[in-house]
Amino acid sequence: xxxxxxxxxxxxxxxxxxxxxxxxxxxxxxxxxxxxxxxxxxxxxxxxxxxxxxxxxxxxxxxxxxxxxxxxxxxxxxxxxxxxxxxxxxxxxxxxxxxxxxxxxxxxxxxxxxxxxxxxxxxxxxxxxxxxxxxxxxxxxxxxxxxxxxxxxxxxxxxxxxxxxxxxxxxxxxxxxxxxxxxxxxxxxxxxxxxxxxxxxxxxxxxxxxxxxxxxxxxxxxxxxxxxxxxxxxxxxxxxxxxxxxxxxxxxxxxxxxxxxxxxxxxxxx
Amino acid sequence: xxxxxxxxxxxxxxxxxxxxxxxxxxxxxxxxxxxxxxxxxxxxxxxxxxxxxxxxxxxxxxxxxxxxxxxxxxxxxxxxxxxxxxxxxxxxxxxxxxxxxxxxxxxxxxxxxxxxxxxxxxxxxxxxxxxxxxxxxxxxxxxxxxxxxxxxxxxxxxxxxxxxxxxxxxxxxxxxxxxxxxxxxxxxxxxxxxxxxxxxxxxxxxxxxxxxxxxxxxxxxxxxxxxxxxxxxxxxxxxxxxxxxxxxxxxxxxxxxxxxxxxxxxxxxx
Numbered sequence: 001x002x003x004x005x006x007x008x009x010x011x012x013x014x015x016x017x018x019x020x021x022x023x024x025x026x027x028x029x030x031x032x033x034x035x036x037x038x039x040x041x042x043x044x045x046x047x048x049x050x051x052x053x054x055x056x057x058x059x060x061x062x063x064x065x066x067x068x069x070x071x072x073x074x075x076x077x078x079x080x081x082x083x084x085x086x087x088x089x090x091x092x093x094x095x096x097x098x099x100x101x102x103x104x105x106x107x108x109x110x111x112x113x114x115x116x117x118x119x120x121x122x123x124x125x126x127x128x129x130x131x132x133x134x135x136x137x138x139x140x141x142x143x144x145x146x147x148x149x150x151x152x153x154x155x156x157x158x159x160x161x162x163x164x165x166x167x168x169x170x171x172x173x174x175x176x177x178x179x180x181x182x183x184x185x186x187x188x189x190x191x192x193x194x195x196x197x198x199x200x201x202x203x204x205x206x207x208x209x210x211x212x213x214x215x216x217x218x219x220x221x222x223x224x225x226x227x228x229x230x231x232x233x234x235x236x237x238x239x240x241x242x243x244x245x246x247x248x249x250x251x252x253x254x255x256x257x258x259x260x261x262x263x264x265x266x267x268x269x270x
Numbered sequence: 271x272x273x274x275x276x277x278x279x280x281x282x283x284x285x286x287x288x289x290x291x292x293x294x295x296x297x298x299x300x301x302x303x304x305x306x307x308x309x310x311x312x313x314x315x316x317x318x319x320x321x322x323x324x325x326x327x328x329x330x331x332x333x334x335x336x337x338x339x340x341x342x343x344x345x346x347x348x349x350x351x352x353x354x355x356x357x358x359x360x361x362x363x364x365x366x367x368x369x370x371x372x373x374x375x376x377x378x379x380x381x382x383x384x385x386x387x388x389x390x391x392x393x394x395x396x397x398x399x400x401x402x403x404x405x406x407x408x409x410x411x412x413x414x415x416x417x418x419x420x421x422x423x424x425x426x427x428x429x430x431x432x433x434x435x436x437x438x439x440x441x442x443x444x445x446x447x448x449x450x451x452x453x454x455x456x457x458x459x460x461x462x463x464x465x466x467x468x469x470x471x472x473x474x475x476x477x478x479x480x481x482x483x484x485x486x487x488x489x490x491x492x493x494x495x496x497x498x499x500x501x502x503x504x505x506x507x508x509x510x511x512x513x514x515x516x517x518x519x520x521x522x523x524x525x526x527x528x529x530x531x532x533x534x535x536x537x538x539x540x
Contacts, residue, residue: 001516001518001526003518010280010304010306012303012304012305012306012331012332012334012335013303013334013335013338013339014292014301014302014303014304014335014339019292019302019303019304022284022289022292022293022296023292023293023296023302026292026293026296026297026527026528027296029528031284031516031518031524032284032289032293033282033283033284033289034280034282034284034289035282036280036282036306036309039306039323039327039331041327041330041331041333041334042334043334043335043337043338043339044338044339045338048330048333048334049327049330051323051324051327053309053321054321057309057311057319057321060311060318060319061282061309061311062282063311063318064282064283064311064312064313064318065282065283065284065313067313068283068313068314068315068519068520068521069283069284069313069314069518069519246271246301248271248273248301248339249338249339250338251338254301256271257296258296258299265535
């Protein structure tokens with residue numbers, strides 16, 4: 001059985017964080033494990049509190065998983081502080097974790113900060129060089145490059161190439177924040193660009209989109225797929241999950257992690 | 271979409287705790303949420319560390335979930351201390367959480383204590399009266415009743431009836447720890463006994479069995495099933511998960527949460 005590990009925050013509301021990641025791994029028939037960096041009390045309205053965990057707790061979870069079970073892929077989500085980023089980077093190196101997908105989570109949909117400012121440098125210098133893919137959205141890519149807003153596919157390609165210099169094998173810039181009819185993601189890997197296009201879906205229920213997307217990429221890499229193939233399937237997975245998003249709660253509802261499977265095979269009787 | 275909430279510890283190894291619960295909810299097409307009471311760094315070999323969370327963090331997660339999204343059912347797992355039990359009981363009462371399944375987790379398979387001794391009284395007095403079903407195994411039932419070992423189906427029936435006095439609507443005593451060829455669980459509800467029998471499976475990979483079983487009961491109750499019906503399906507789910515358990519790690523491997531679905535519908539291509 002293929003295995004994947006998420007290193008991220010916990011979203012009590014179940015739509016993002018390790019909850020979204022574990023649901024996605026399960027849907028893709030990959031055995032899911034987790035190292036929790038912080039608890040959040042969170043729902044569809046926003047992030048109400050963040051409870052960062054101790055460095056020792058983060059390290060201890062990683063040791064438990066990696067020394068015994070091991071993993072075929074991993075993803076990072078909310079890492080919160082430079083201390084946690086350094087500790088995570090060290091363990092990833094120590095256990096030679098393969099197929100690392102780095103989702104450089106910075107700000108929640110509701111606006112809450114999920115990464116301390118000084119942590120961006122640590123992420124670029126220590127974590128990115130260990131990554132198979134990094135998956136910033138447009139505001140994150142701009143923040144990482146300390147540049148103005150990225151507003152065209154051409155600029156996305158330039159940003160992908162520039163971030164590739166940080167040492168990750170591949171860079172995927174997600175165009176979800178652009179306002180065109182179509183949403184385009186740009187991948188740069190092995191000196192080539194790939195474009196992943198999908199029709200924009202008119203919905204506000206996009207809570208946990210980035211978590212789910214990167215978790216699905218990690219799940220497919222765990223199975224031995226190439227980076228472009230893994231992203232291609234993950235793009236289909238997340239697009240379907242957004243299209244069938246569940247309007248629960250009073251705010252930004254979660255995507256529907258079961259939709260891709262239910263589209264492929266008949267829904268089981270309850 | 272039906273919703274279920276797990277209030278429990280986190281198992282980094284992914285086989286038990288909120289991880290097993292969320293996987294089970296997902297497999298049963300129920301939207302999963304969580305309030306984490308403690309992190310554990312844990313793998314198939316054992317529980318290496320326990321990091322209990324603050325009362326405030328537990329309450330805040332419950333408020334976030336229940337004030338916005340709400341739930342159709344809930345389950346409790348590792349609650350660790352009387353303080354956490356009291357806080358959880360208060361919130362369950364405040365939000366009138368329906369269909370509460372209480373798995374009175376006390377000791378991990380490897381022997382680690384997951385509940386402080388004085389917490390047993392709080393659990394019986396404050397939490398049990400709010401429960402739809404409580405699901406002790408044989409050692410837990412004996413501990414709750416402060417009695418000698420329970421060694422026969424007759425004694426299981428007596429124990430179920432005695433624990434019913436604590437105020438829960440139904441009591442399910444799980445016979446997994448007996449050594450017969452068949453494993454029998456005894457349910458007492460509405461002045462009636464139900465027996466759930468299954469052939470004992472020769473495997474050591476039973477990590478997270480209790481968590482998975484109670485999560486599946488909660489998922490089925492969320493859909494509006496009766497208690498005997500919910501337990502009947504959950505028994506099939508957990509028996510299938512144990513039969514197809516994954517031999518990962520060096521110790522007691524997890525059950526296979528995907529096995530029940532994969533038995534029902536063809537396995538999707540990877």
